[in-house]
Amino acid sequence: MxxxxxxxxxxxxxxxxxxxxxxxxxxxxxxxxxxxxxxxxxxxxxxxxxxxxxxxxxxxxxxxxxxxxxxxxxxxxxxxxxxxxxxxxxxxxxxxxxxxxxxxxxxxxxxxxxxxxxxxxxxxxxxxxxxxxxxxxxxxxxxxxxxxxxxxxxxRARNEFETIIKFLLAVCSGIAILTTVGIVASLLREALRFFTFISPIDFFFGTVWSPRFAATASGDYGQYGLLPLLWGTLMVASIAMMVAIPLGLMSAIYLAEYAPRKVRAVAKPMIEILAGIPSVIYGFFALVTLGPALSALGDMIGVPIRATSALTAGIAMGIMIIPFVSSLSDDIITQVPRAMRDGSLGMGATKSETIKRVILPAALPGIVGAFLLAVSKAFGETMIVVLAAGNAPILRFNPFDATSTVTVSIVNQLTGDTNFASPQSLVAFALGLTLFVMTLGLNVIALYVVRKYREQYE
Amino acid sequence: MMFNAPESQKMNTNAAPVAIADPKKVDLPTGFKTVRTPDPEPRPVRVHADDVCVFYGSKQALFDVSIDIPEKAVTAFIGPSGCGKSTFLRCLNRMNDTIEGARVEGKITLDGEDLYDPKLDVVELRARIGMVFQKPNPFPKTIFENVAYGPRIHGLARSKTDLEQIVVESLKKASLFNEVKDRLHEVGTGLSGGQQQRLCIARAIAVSPEVILMDEPCSALDPIATAKIEELIDELRANYTIVIVTHSMQQAARVSQRTAFFHLGILVEEGPTEMMFTSPAEKRTQDYITGRFG
Amino acid sequence: MTDITASSAASAPNRERIKASLRRRQAAETRFRAFGIGSVLIAVGFVVFLFSTILHDGLPAFWQPVVTVDVFFDPEIIEVDPKPEPLEGQSAAEFQRASLDWQRQVTMVNWNRIIQNSVAREAPDVELSAREIQALIESNERYRLRDMFVVSPGLLGSTVPLELLASANVDVWLKGDIDRSLGNDRQQLPEATRILADRFYEDGRIRMAFASTLFTNTDSRNAPAEAGLLGAFIGSLYMMLIVIVLAVPIGVASAIYLEEFAPKNKITDLIEVNINNLAAVPSIVFGLLGAAVFINYFQLPLSAPLVGGLVLTLMTLPTVIIATRAALRAVPPSLRQAALGLGASKSQAVFHHVLPVTYPGILTATIIGVAQAIGETAPLLLIGMNAFVTTLPTTPLDQSTALPVQIFLWEGNENRNYFEPKTAAAIIILLAVMLVLNAIAIILRSRFERRA
Structure with a gap:
């Protein structure tokens, strides 16, 4: 009422x-x-x-x-x-x-x-x-x-009214800044609180990750070495890139340079569907279908492959990133002026020679930028690795074995009952800060490179 | 003078024919006979085209074009925008193959070999018939690498010194060597427009083509650079068969020995340049040359 | 031809060399092209494979076995007082209490026993223990009997034919999701129950009914066959609404400001770079932001769709801003100049002329953003939305989960045989929601475009 x-x-x-x-x-x-x-x-x-x-x-x-x-x-x-x-x-x-x-x-x-x-x-x-x-x-x-x-x-009622509207619009665009400030401030604040428990040296250079449960230890918090997680992140991301870069780039090249219009009209949206699928679904796919299949394949060729491993997570993530790589590369390849192609074809170069020797070198900066963005996406991906990487934060180099990543540990440390006073949950923010800095660095470089590349042809 | 209006740049890049509404269009294209005037002293024929028709999808862009292109001479194609002159030029080294939906009918031969023979490799053909484009399009590589591109992909140089020799020779032939000899390893896109176009000519020469096709090579250049290129074309005539598409009648008159006039997809008239500009046989040629349309 | 000229003589060795290289080069060309086709085929193959796997796994879970049983409401087992009626002079609280007392009595009734006896009557020739019968029927069906009785106490002493849900293990057994040849010690059901289930299935007393519980129930741990998605769906719906209500106006407003009004200076440059970077910040970082700011600082409740919606809003904002700006940038400047030239103010030009043209673009941006938000899982885990919630959220501040989180939770359920198909079914529903969103976008888009 x-x-x-x-x-x-x-x-x-x-x-x-x-x-x-x-x-x-x-x-x-x-x-x-x-x-x-x-x-x-x-x-x-x-x-x-x-x-x-x-x-x-x-x-x-x-x-x-x-x-x-x-x-x-x-x-x-x-x-x-x-x-x-x-x-x-x-x-x-x-x-x-x-x-x-x-x-x-x-x-x-x-x-x-x-x-x-x-x-x-x-x-x-x-x-x-x-x-x-x-x-x-x-x-x-x-x-x-x-x-x-x-x-x-x-x-001047109209001017007054428009000033108010303009002010409101400006406030709205300030929210984006506020979000960044919020992210940086909250990550820094909580990470610094974490470093009052654990020294940054032990965190950044430690090779053992074994946090104790908050309930069991009174004085002993466990060990918080970042390196196993960082290594796992790099390993999974590299496997993902090994899948996504060749497939994404080659599909982009084929669709941009070879495919008849009709094929392009069908295949391009088909591939882009992959980008719209939520990552938790890839996790399911990796866990239920891909992992067991890889494991069976391993049995066949005599290599022990765990169903949940860096390989499984990496391949699933690679599939997810294919459309990301291919649509970015497609944009960049189609930006190379037609005159370049004509120049090369007119001299008698074959199409593939033109692509390999003229178009790709010309598009290289942009493509590198796209790859960096893809890597940053792989670093930050969470659900696939939570489900399919096996959650074993141990520093080992076998991609067929279980592993863990920065994002997985954030989820593990901060789900459930959250107590913001213990290092067990505060470490999530230190990990988040690490992840944020890593992806931010990649993004800044990538956006800079892509922008420079655009200017080249404008 | 008044004919120098730059042709739409798009025309040559996607070559979609622009239908020009022309009040003077009286007769239907089919069944039209090209008016031909032979040279007083006939030259050997290098390229021969017979009833060439070009279609883009369902649209016909060229109608039964037949022409003989003589060797070691410059043949100019002139005509208003969208008349099909560039389209025909692109047929001569099968660049129309790169456009989706383009279809070529009729017969074109180089030294008697059918260019559209399915057994013929277009790669080999384009090495023999080089092309220079409207807009200078050097690759984003060094000057040296630009010229070395052709010899490299075709495997023409047996050694590094061989390759260097080819590059230097080609640059010399394109009268660019003296201007760039100190900066061979700088980026080609850093040159001036005229230099870039001469670089593109050097790049085309480097694979020793027999015929060089030039698609409005000066339309993006200033008068001084244009004069240089025209001079160069005149020099190259001694060794190469050259076909040039131009929008400028003065240029055609200056550089060519034979001229072909295209209009609405038809080759209206062809003959010795001097005659074409002084006493054309066709009324439409006359009208175009005197600036009544175009 | 016959006349060999100087130039062709010079190029003759070249022609030989080119000819010699042709076969190798054409082979390389074919190879490269094959790589391209192969990549496209593999990528498209992944799409087909992914969808067929999920459909193959998930579709059967939309049907579940129900057992037709004549349930006898046995007065010997149901020994309760008559249902209380509101009395004259009784306060609302007192009546409530009396009702609760009675309901407590009803709850104390051994409803399992009623089910067991009724099922035993269906198969009088077999000797079955209570446990073996109990394994056939989903345990929460006893509450269904109880609730029926609470509503109509007159059922006492009557026999009602009912379709009771079979238990999850029966579902697994009948669908063959467990290896039927496994030994007794590795089967989830007692042998007698398995035989009974097969017999009932053959004589039609067990049939596969549409699993409407998937749409009408919330999650359930002790009655997996009744676990549904409604709670998660409502949670997602709340979050979607919050994202639409907040992210779209704010995003469009910032895009308009940045594209049309903002002076080009260092600050707007900074905002621009900032938004581009924000778009690439991993989603889990937004979860950390939500945990630190909304949960820890503002003390908003854990697991609330409101918090989830706010986090997803912040995450979606850059997408909406970037796409709207692209739409605004695509409007030809001539349109602005035309409006300004007629004496319209800058705002009038933007709001009356430029903005309407960009509606299709903004709409697409909104849908992309919302679809992205609705499928997001990781940040929600950090603000407690993975809680096990069996009640329907009635406000955005109630505990709830979300569709993708529910998928994640079911994926982790230890009863893999049963929950794997069920998870796939949930995935199908999530994808269907996204499909519907996109379909709406396409329809609205074409409407707008026709009008424009």
Whole structure:
């Protein structure tokens, strides 16, 4: 009911204020010899803003502080010995008072002070609600009248309105900056807290990863060596690149240079479907189909391959990245001017010679940029490795064996009950910081290279 | 003068024919007979085209073009935009193959060999018939590597010194050597427009082609660079058979010995350049040359 | 021809060399082309293989066995007081309490026993232990009987033919998802139950019914055959709505500002670089941001779709901004100049003329962003959305999970034989949701484009 009243109030204020602005503007226009600077609807919108913003501010303030005010009012109604009793008992009393105030009633006998408080709270609620509504309406109307009084032929209402809009737009684009600041600040803050437990040297150069569970160890936190995770990340990412780069690049070349238009029209979106599939699905595919298949293949050729291994995760990730590599490469290859191709073909070079000796060298910077972006994507990929890499954070070099990565450890350390005071969960932020810096570095270089490349042909 | 309006650059790169609404178009293309005037002293014929038609998809761009191209002479193709002169030029080394949906009918021979014989390798053909494009298109490599590109892919040089010799010779023939001899290992795209175009000519010469096709080689250049290229073309005529497409009639008059006039996909008239510009047999040629349309 | 000229004489050895190289070069050409075709085929093959694997695994899970049983509501087992009615002068709280007391009694009834007896009557010739019968029927079906009874206590003493869900292990056995030749010690079902299941299946008392529980139930741990996706679906829906409500207006607004209004200076350059980088930040980092800021600092509840929605909004924002900017940039400047030339203000030109043209582009950007967000798993794990939730979230602040997280949780379930097909079914549903989103985008897009 309450929210309906509030919504109705706002709607009524909106409609009334806009109409008032509109009609006032028309009245001023007909009563004056001067030409109005702004059209009536801008006056209407300005009046609506002047009316709604103060009213909304009051309602918002009540939304934020109302609960606290209500609580302290209730507490003031209760006898001091109840207020000072233990928190559980107080909470129970407050709940009963709340139930009495809503008319739901309580089971069993209630204390007289509870009944009194319940009654008083009910009245208080009603009173405050309507006074807030009245206050909002009053402030709104004052704003309305103030703005209405300003309406004059020379009032640059449109410019004022546009300035407000522009300001709002600028605030919106600031959110992106805020997000980055938030990421950097929160990662740094929590990572620094982690380094008060574990020295950065042990973290960055340690070769053993074995965090103890928070519950079991009081003084011993376990070991937090980053290197096994970093190695696992690199290994999985390199396997992924070995799959994605040749397949992605060659498909891009074929589709851009050889394929008839019809084939291209079918195959390109088909491959891009791969990019739209959520990574958790690749994880399932790797776990259920790819891993067992690789393991069976290993049995056949006499190499022991674990079903969940760096290889399984790497191949699944590679498949996921194919469309990423191919569409970026496709963009870059098609940007190489046709004159280059003609120049080479006109000399009698075959198509593949043209591609290998002229187009690829010309497109090289852009393609390298695309590869770097792909590597950064592989570093940050989580679900596939969580499901299919076997979660074995051990420094070993066999890609057919289980491994673990930075992202897997972030998930392992920060899921479940999160306690932000222990190194066991804080380490996730140190890992996140490492990951962020790694991917950021790659992205900055890649974006720079790609941009330079674009300029070359613009 | 007034004919120097640059032809749409797109024309040569994607070669999609632009249908020109021309009020003077009276007769249907089919059944038209090209007016030919032979040279006073006939030269040996190198390239011979017989009833060549070109289609882009369902659209016909060239109608029954037949022409003989003499050796060690410059033949100029002139005509208004979209008349098919570039399209025909691209037929001569099968560059139309690279355009999807393009189809060539008729017969073109080089020294009697059918260019469209399915057994003939287009790679070999293009090594014999080189091409220079409208816009200078050096590869983003060094000057040396640009010229060495052809000999390298075709395996023409037996040793490193052999290759260096070919590069230097070609640059000399393209009269570029003196300007670039100190910076052979700098990027070719750093040269001026005229130098770039001469680099492209040197690149084409490096594989010792027998015929060189030039598709408006000066349209992107300033008058001084144009004059240099024209001079070069005149020198090259001693050793090569040259076909040049040009939008500028003055250029055709300056550099060529024979001229062919194309209009709306038809070869209207061909003959010795001097005659074409002084006393053309066809009315349309006359109108074009005097600037009544185009 | 006959006349050998100087130039062709000079090129004669060249022609020989070129001819000699042709075979090698054409072979290289064919090889290269084959690599290209091969790569495309492999990539397309992966798509086909992935989808066929998932369909093959998942489609059977849309049907599950149900057992037709004549259930006898035995008064000897159901010994409870009559259902209380609201009395004159009784407060709401007191009635509630009486009702709860009665319901407690009903819950104490041994409903399993009713099921066991009813099933035993279906196969009177076989000697079956309670455990062996119990293994046939999904354990939560007893609550179904209880709830039926709570609604209509008049059922007492009557016999009602009901279709009870068979247990997950029966499902696995009947579908052959477990090796039927395995020894007794490695089977999940007792031998007698397996024989009974086969017999019921043959005589039609067990049939495969559409697994509507998948769509109507929330997750369940002790009754896997009843586990459904509804809770996760609602969680995802809330997050999707939050992303649409927040990311689209904010993203479009920032794109408009950056593309149309912002002065070109160091600060806007910084924002530009920043947005491009943000688009490439791994999603899990956004999860860390959510954990540190929303959960730890603002003390928002764990596992809430609101927090998930906020995290996904921040993650989607760069995608929407970049795509909208591209759409704005594609509008020819002549349109702006035309509007400005007629005396429109900059804002009027942008909002009345430029923006409407970009609606299809913005729409596509929105769908790409939302589809990306709806499939995202990793950041949600860090804000506790992998919690095991059996209640339906009624507000975005209630505990909930999300479709991809539910897929992840089911993938990790130890009853692999049963949950593997079920996970694949959940994947099919997730992909279907994404497909529907894209279809909507395509339809709306064509509408907009026709109007434009």
């Amino acid at each position: 309450n929210s309906l009243v509030v919504a109705a109030l706002l709607l009524v204020l909106l409609a009334v204020s806009y109409q008032v602005g509109l009609s006032r503007s028309r009245a001023v226009a007909t009563g004056s010899t001067l030409k109005m600077h702004s059209r009536p609807n801008y006056h209407g919108m300005m009046v609506a803003l002047w009316c709604l913003i103060p009213a909304a501010l009051i309602l918002l303030a009540w939304l934020f502080f109302g609960d606290n005010i209500e609580r302290s009012y209730t507490l003031s109604l209760l006898p001091p010995e109840v207020v000072n009793s233990d928190p559980n008992q107080l909470r129970d009393v407050l709940r009963r008072v709340e139930q009495i105030s809503t008319g739901y009633g309580v089971v069993g006998d209630s204390q007289p002070y509870e009944n009194a408080a319940g009654q008083a709270l009910q009245e208080f609620r009603l009173l405050t609600f309507w006074s807030i509504v009245a206050a909002a309406a009053a402030v709104g109307i004052i704003g309305l009248l103030a703005m209405r009084a300003r309406i004059a032929p020379r009032l």
